[in-house]
Amino acid sequence: MGGAVVDTGDSGVKAPDGGWGWAVLFGCFVITGFSYAFPKAVSVFFKELIREFGVGYSDTAWISSILLAMLYGSGPICSILVNRFGCRPVMMVGGLFASLGMILASFATNIIHIYLCTGVITGLGLALNFQPSLIMLNRYFSEKRPLANGTTKTMEVVKMGRSKPLRLKSLKA
Numbered sequence: 001m002g003g004a005v006v007d008t009g010d011s012g013v014k015a016p017d018g019g020w021g022w023a024v025l026f027g028c029f030v031i032t033g034f035s036y037a038f039p040k041a042v043s044v045f046f047k048e049l050i051r052e053f054g055v056g057y058s059d060t061a062w063i064s065s066i067l068l069a070m071l072y073g074s075g076p077i078c079s080i081l082v083n084r085f086g087c088r089p090v091m092m093v094g095g096l097f098a099s100l101g102m103i104l105a106s107f108a109t110n111i112i113h114i115y116l117c118t119g120v121i122t123g124l125g126l127a128l129n130f131q132p133s134l135i136m137l138n139r140y141f142s143e144k145r146p147l148a149n150g151t152t153k154t155m156e157v158v159k160m161g162r163s164k165p166l167r168l169k170s171l172k173a
Contacts, residue, residue: 016140017142017143020140021148025141025151025152028152029152029154031129032152034098034129035071038122039064042063042067053111062119063115063119066115066119067122067126068123070119070123070126070127071130074128075127078132082132082135087135087136090132091132094126097124098129101118102118102122133152137152
């Protein structure tokens with residue numbers, strides 16, 4: 001069936017704790033921001049989606065629910081792909097899926113199309129970016145790993161803080 005990757009000892013490769021690791025940290029910072037903030041930012045478009053597709057609030061709320069389910073539920077698939085192909089190819093495919101899902105969602109004619117495009121395709125794309133980014137971060141930082149992980153997690157707060165005025169404005173409109 002499946003197998004897990006087990007660290008059996010020192011591989012002789014030491015994490016650089018800097019250098020290109022800072023560029024990786026910045027990339028993880030951005031990926032974390034998009035992965036956590038995007039499902040919450042869908043609420044900016046709730047009233048417009050309700051009006052456009054003639055559905056209720058609960059039907060529209062399924063968009064972010066499906067997206068989050070894909071983000072967190074596709075972890076086993078993502079780890080199998082990372083073990084087989086490596087982080088970079090998986091993240092490239094994830095970026096393509098996330099982009100493709102958003103582009104296809106712009107042509108949606110009913111709410112089911114939004115569920116599939118934004119929820120499933122974009123959610124899978126974000127998962128294929130988010131989870132390998134955490135693995136990459138751990139490969140580049142050893143002693144400074146707590147600082148690196150903490151820095152990437154702050155991006156959710158930054159993104160949400162920036163989108164708060166948009167969400168408040170959409171609720172008033």
